[in-house]
Amino acid sequence: MTPVGLPHYLVLSALLFSLGLLGVVLRRNLLIVFISLELMLNAANIALVASARFLNRIGGQEMVFVVIAVAAAEVAVGLALLAALYRQRPTVQSNDLDALKF
Amino acid sequence: MQTLFPWLILLLPLAAAALISLFTRPHRDLSARLSIGAIVAGFWLTLLLFALPGAAAQAYETRIPWLAAGGLQIDFGLRIDRLSLLMALVVTAVGGAIHIYSYEYMRGERRFSTYFACLSLFTFAMLGVVFAPNFVQMFFFWELVGVSSYLLIGFWFERPAAADAGLKAFLVNRVGDLGFLLGILLVWSRLGSVHFGELERRLAENPAALGAMATVAGLLIFCGALGKSAQFPLHIWLPDAMEGPTPVSALIHAATMVAAGVYMLARVFFLLAATPHWPAALHFLEGLDALEIIRIIGLFTALMAGLIALQQDDIKRVLAYSTLSQLGYMVMAIGLGQPGPAMFHLATHAGFKALLFLGAGAIILALHHEQDIWRMGGLRRAMPLTFWTFLIATLALCAVPPLGGFYSKESILAHAWHQDKLVFALAWCGSVLTALYMFRLVLVVFGGSPRRPRDAQPHEPSHIATWPMLFLAGLTVLAGGADVEGFLAGGAQGTASLASRLAGPLAHAPFVMLAGLAATGLGFAMAWGLYRGAYRDPLPARWSTLASALRQRLLLDAWYARWIGGSFEALACLASGVDRWIIAGAAVRGVHGSVELTGRLLRLAQTGKVSTYAFALGCGVAALLYWLIR
Numbered sequence: 001m002t003p004v005g006l007p008h009y010l011v012l013s014a015l016l017f018s019l020g021l022l023g024v025v026l027r028r029n030l031l032i033v034f035i036s037l038e039l040m041l042n043a044a045n046i047a048l049v050a051s052a053r054f055l056n057r058i059g060g061q062e063m064v065f066v067v068i069a070v071a072a073a074e075v076a077v078g079l080a081l082l083a084a085l086y087r088q089r090p091t092v093q094s095n096d097l098d099a100l101k102f
Numbered sequence: 103m104q105t106l107f108p109w110l111i112l113l114l115p116l117a118a119a120a121l122i123s124l125f126t127r128p129h130r131d132l133s134a135r136l137s138i139g140a141i142v143a144g145f146w147l148t149l150l151l152f153a154l155p156g157a158a159a160q161a162y163e164t165r166i167p168w169l170a171a172g173g174l175q176i177d178f179g180l181r182i183d184r185l186s187l188l189m190a191l192v193v194t195a196v197g198g199a200i201h202i203y204s205y206e207y208m209r210g211e212r213r214f215s216t217y218f219a220c221l222s223l224f225t226f227a228m229l230g231v232v233f234a235p236n237f238v239q240m241f242f243f244w245e246l247v248g249v250s251s252y253l254l255i256g257f258w259f260e261r262p263a264a265a266d267a268g269l270k271a272f273l274v275n276r277v278g279d280l281g282f283l284l285g286i287l288l289v290w291s292r293l294g295s296v297h298f299g300e301l302e303r304r305l306a307e308n309p310a311a312l313g314a315m316a317t318v319a320g321l322l323i324f325c326g327a328l329g330k331s332a333q334f335p336l337h338i339w340l341p342d343a344m345e346g347p348t349p350v351s352a353l354i355h356a357a358t359m360v361a362a363g364v365y366m367l368a369r370v371f372f373l374l375a376a377t378p379h380w381p382a383a384l385h386f387l388e389g390l391d392a393l394e395i396i397r398i399i400g401l402f403t404a405l406m407a408g409l410i411a412l413q414q415d416d417i418k419r420v421l422a423y424s425t426l427s428q429l430g431y432m433v434m435a436i437g438l439g440q441p442g443p444a445m446f447h448l449a450t451h452a453g454f455k456a457l458l459f460l461g462a463g464a465i466i467l468a469l470h471h472e473q474d475i476w477r478m479g480g481l482r483r484a485m486p487l488t489f490w491t492f493l494i495a496t497l498a499l500c501a502v503p504p505l506g507g508f509y510s511k512e513s514i515l516a517h518a519w520h521q522d523k524l525v526f527a528l529a530w531c532g533s534v535l536t537a538l539y540m541f542r543l544v545l546v547v548f549g550g551s552p553r554r555p556r557d558a559q560p561h562e563p564s565h566i567a568t569w570p571m572l573f574l575a576g577l578t579v580l581a582g583g584a585d586v587e588g589f590l591a592g593g594a595q596g597t598a599s600l601a602s603r604l605a606g607p608l609a610h611a612p613f614v615m616l617a618g619l620a621a622t623g624l625g626f627a628m629a630w631g632l633y634r635g636a637y638r639d640p641l642p643a644r645w646s647t648l649a650s651a652l653r654q655r656l657l658l659d660a661w662y663a664r665w666i667g668g669s670f671e672a673l674a675c676l677a678s679g680v681d682r683w684i685i686a687g688a689a690v691r692g693v694h695g696s697v698e699l700t701g702r703l704l705r706l707a708q709t710g711k712v713s714t715y716a717f718a719l720g721c722g723v724a725a726l727l728y729w730l731i732r
Contacts, residue, residue, distance in 0.1 A: 021720055024720075025717045026713065028713070030712075033713075097710075
């Protein structure tokens with residue numbers, strides 16, 4: 001067994017990121033899209049932490065904290081928007097929200 | 103006083119026009135009184151200027167700075183000399199009589215005050231032309247005369263014919279005025295001044311100062327007179343202008359506006375008489391000078407209009423063509439190099455032609471706006487006063503001594519005789535025509551038996567209208583004693599005794615005088631033979647081709663409408679096509695269409711689905727990353 005190295009983490013991170021991206025692009029339910037967004041952020045976090053650990057640089061870990069803070073803020077704003085939206089139009093399907101389409 | 107009076111004469115009618123249009127429009131009587139008061143005051147002030155010791159003796163100017171651009175300094179001023187004083191007297195005397203006559207003639211008019219405002223504006227413009235000391239100021243007032251005449255001719259604008267006539271007069275005059283403007287610019291560019299006195303001085307110092315353009319400049323300036331004085335080929339507006347109210351015809355188309363052209367020619371005569379010289383491109387015209395061309399045009403107009411007048415049935419149109427013919431004589435006199443006789447004839451003609459128009463107006467009013475002479479007849483008994491004044495004016499027009507018209511016309515004919523026998527012969531034929539058409543008019547309108555509906559009972563106009571007619575008749579009778587030529591030439595007044603002046607034509611040119619009288623007699627005899635007691639015109643039956651050509655005004659109006667009007671229409675079609683297909687079609691709609699097409703294509707990218715945008719975002723980020731890391 002080869003020891004788990006940086007490439008493994010990066011591949012895992014890439015896989016998770018792609019899954020998240022697919023979720024954002026393909027799913028219609030806004031909550032799922034939201035969760036997929038979180039997945040993409042955390043995939044990036046894995047890549048950052050792993051890089052910091054294996055390359056002995058602390059900067060990556062610092063960046064992770066920033067990302068977590070941004071993600072928390074984003075969730076707060078995003079969920080608030082969703083709740084407000086739901087009051088206007090009782091749906092969470094993104095396809096129904098096409099008022100700006102000509 | 104010598105400077106104040108001319109300003110008052112000029113500005114009083116303007117003040118009247120302004121007051122009427124701004125304040126007194128609802129008060130009909132007050133408006134008319136203001137307008138009449140302004141011009142009558144002008145008349146008395148002009149007479150006072152004549153009477154002031156020395157006022158008429160020498161020319162003087164009063165001026166205020168007006169425009170200064172670069173080296174060009176133009177003053178707004180008044181030039182008072184014998185010529186302008188004489189013309190101002192004609193304008194205010196004849197104009198005043200017509201103003202008063204209008205008070206009666208226009209009584210029932212709804213826009214009575216407006217009419218008088220227009221009359222006063224016109225008087226102001228005309229006096230401005232008369233007193234103008236330079237070309238630019240003259241041109242301004244010249245155009246103002248055009249505008250106010252447009253207002254007056256088209257006064258009954260509810261009638262399409264009147265509206266069209268006003269437009270026609272205005273447009274035809276613009277053609278002549280374009281030439282006038284070019285002439286002014288040419289003179290200014292060559293001589294560096296637009297001031298009459300200055301120009302005359304410079305030309306006297308150096309007769310060749312105008313160089314190769316001397317004749318062209320003279321002819322271009324003559325173009326202005328061509329339009330205003332209605333000379334061939336720009337004469338077509340005057341007969342149509344008879345659509346205006348009859349006093350307007352008397353004022354504008356007999357006494358003042360059409361005389362402005364002749365007056366202007368007399369004013370700038372030194373330019374016309376400059377050494378003839380053509381530019382190289384027009385060298386083949388060498389030998390013709392400006393005066394010769396002016397002479398030919400005047401003579402041709404006199405004859406042509408005299409012929410057309412023979413076959414007109416509208417009383418005002420006969421008078422209109424007669425006016426054209428007499429203006430032709432005046433222009434011819436200018437062309438003979440004799441502005442003095444031209445101005446003399448202008449002055450006498452203004453009086454008796456205005457009188458003829460006022461008489462025609464009285465008849466038209468009495469017959470309830472009937473203008474066809476073949477439906478009048480026998481008016482001599484019904485309207486004796488109109489008949490006698492009309493007859494006096496007719497005799498003056500036909501140059502019967504001792505009326506004013508006799509002396510002025512004999513003077514022109516005598517000069518023609520001394521200079522060019524052919525011109526004299528043709529002008530003599532014109533005299534025969536004059537007598538023929540005028541006595542035709544008198545015999546048909548006043549003679550014979552009534553040819554109108556039985557219930558019509560024509561009667562004289564009220565005394566407000568008859569006084570101006572009597573006044574003008576008095577002027578016509580007395581004008582023969584006025585030594586206008588001697589006055590204009592600057593001689594001291596009273597050198598020749600009245601008797602010697604009255605017998606002048608007999609003493610100086612007995613043959614010309616006898617020939618002139620013979621022409622009048624011949625014309626009268628022909629009219630007597632043809633039209634005494636006639637019920638309809640005998641000419642169309644005898645010479646049908648000639649008569650129908652004359653009735654259709656020698657087809658000139660139709661020809662103009664067809665060729666000039668037609669070519670303008672073709673041009674308009676072309677312009678409209680360019681506008682519709684190239685500008686609106688290709689340029690405007692092309693831009694609009696391509697933008698819209700692009701928009702329609704780009705709209706397809708707007709699906710309204712978040713996932714599409716997210717996908718596009720992902721692709722974009724990936725592409726960006728690839729481009730950064732590569």
